[in-house]
Amino acid sequence: MTLSTTTLLALLKQQKYRFFSGVPCSNFADLFQQVSLDNDITSVPAASEGSALSFAVGAALAGRRSVVALQNSGLGNIINPLTSLVQINCIPTLLLISVRGHTDEPEDEPQHRVMGANTHALLDQLAIPWSEFDGTPQGFMACLVKAEEAFQRSVSFAVLVRKGQLSAGLGVVVNDEQQVSAYPLSVGCALEIISEALRPSDLVVSTTGFISRELFRLSDRPGNFYMQGSLGHCSAVAAGVALARPSHRVVALDGDGAVLMHMGVLSTIGYASPRNFLHIVLDNEGYVSTGGQESTSVTSSLEAVAAACRYRAVRRCVTSAELNDAVARSLSTEGPHFLLCKVNQSHSRSLPRVTSRHTPEENKQAFQIALNQPPTFHLQAAPVAAVR
Ligand SMILES: Cc1ncc(C[n+]2csc(CCOP(=O)(O)OP(=O)(O)O)c2C)c(N)n1
Ligand SMILES: [Mg+2]
Incomplete structure (x- = not known):
């Protein structure tokens, strides 16, 4: 059963919910697109689940x-404010949790396996009452009635939503053929340019979602470590490799939503x-991998943040010529380098999953073998930092 987002929002408004984040x-x-267009609800697209909950607490x-x-992967990001803010201050909020990796959906991606099997137990352990939504308007209303009872006791309530239970609406991924945004480069084109500049000994850590899947489609190689899950942590993993293995060049391939989620890592x-x-x-x-919801990079200058955080060189590119030049310079001089490449939202029609060829463990093993090969590069000393 699938509930339309319009009905879901109508029921929430009927129960006087007036603030949304996530x-x-x-x-x-x-859901995110529709709620952002709804004049009766104030909505805030948060960078991480922890801050979404904190915005909601402020509003409450x-x-x-x-x-x-x-x-449910974001449960990991909310446990601190959930326990030390929401629960100890008795400020109830309604959690709409999408459950990936449910035990009856064994085909879901491996990064969801552990959280999928433990979502119920975690909520129970934290004494957060919850209900599984059945996909019907009556079922959603029944969840809201239970939430009401919890709210009377100043306790938060979680509604667990499964794949296909909410309408997908217009939030679908666009194909290469479709006109999507003013930026000329697609992620695929950008990755082709970057891949051509890499040597076999260069190591790449790519962020979760379509960026890893595009990289896998275009240039699967042992030196690629594909992150699946742990959104926002790709650059820290890559920088950890770089610090521990100074003889190799290491590239983090990140997304805007991912960087925003844990932006402190830039510092x-x-x-x-x-x-x-x-x-x-x-x-x-x-957030193109999840349906193209707008991220706040639209009003932020990530390259200015990186420059303020003292990356040695920072560049912004939009065209293939700019990207070619920026990658060549960054790979031949001392970093840390930050390269912001504006891309459009189109992707190849068929985007294979990394797990169609490698389990996460196989990927780790191949990457470690690549990491132990002798390097083939020489860095020139770099000039002082510059923002372009
Ligand atoms: C903690 C956490 N929250 C949410 C998600 C769901 N998720 C997977 S990919 C993704 C979008 C990431 O956006 P961005 O980094 O901009 O990459 P894009 O999809 O646009 O290529 C989201 C929100 C997740 N994997 N982990
Ligand atoms: Mg993005």
């Missing part, structure tokens, strides 16, 4: 009933300053 999941493909303090939508990388490190952000101004 981080998208593909199961909420158009000010008297607004609040909803937080998240994937740490600027401070630690790995000279063999190149951080590339493919900024499509959205």
Whole structure:
């Protein structure tokens, strides 16, 4: 059974929910878009689930009933504010949790396996009452009635949503043929340019979602470590490799949503300053892997943040010529380099999953073998930092 997002929002409004925040999941493909167009609900697209919950708490303090939508992977990001803010201050919020890796869906991706099998137990352990949504309007209303009872006791309530239970609406991925945004480069084109500039000994850590899948489609190689899950942590993993293995060039292939989720890492990388490190952000101004919901990179300048955090060189590119030039310079001089590449939201029609060829463990083993090969590069000393 599938409930339309319009009905879901109508029921929430009927129960006087007036504030919404969260981080998208593909199961909420158009919820974020529809709520952002709804004049009766204030909505905030948060960078991480923890801050989504905190926005909701602020709004609840000010008297607004609040909803937080998240994937169960994001439970890991909310446990601190859930326990040390929401629970100890008795400020209830409604959690709409999309459950990936449910035990009856064994075909889901491996990064969801552990959280999928433990979502119920975790909520029970934290004494958060929950209900599984059945996909019907009556079922959703029944969940809201239970939430009401919990709210009377100043306790938060979680509604667990499964794949296909909410309408996908317009939040679908566009294909290469379709016109999508003003930026000329697609993620695929950008990755082709980057891949051509790499030597076999260069190591690449790519972020979760379509960026890893495009990289896998275009240039699967042992030196690629494909992150699946742990959104926002790709650059820290890559910088950790770079610091531990200064003889190799290491590239982080990141997304805007991922960088925004844990942006403090830019300050740490600027401070630690790995000279063999190149951080590339493919900024499509959205969470394209989960349906194209807008990200706040639209109003932020990530390259200015990186420059302020003391990356040694920072560049912004839009065209293939600019990207070619920026990658060549970054790979031949000392870093840490930051390269923001604006891209459009189109992707290849068929985007294979990394797990169609490698399990995560096989990928790790291949990457470690690549990491132990002798390097084939020489860095020139770099000039002082510049923002272009
Ligand atoms: C903690 C957490 N929250 C949410 C998700 C769901 N998720 C997977 S990919 C993705 C989008 C990431 O956006 P971005 O980094 O901009 O990459 P894009 O999809 O646009 O290429 C999201 C929200 C997740 N995997 N982990
Ligand atoms: Mg993006």
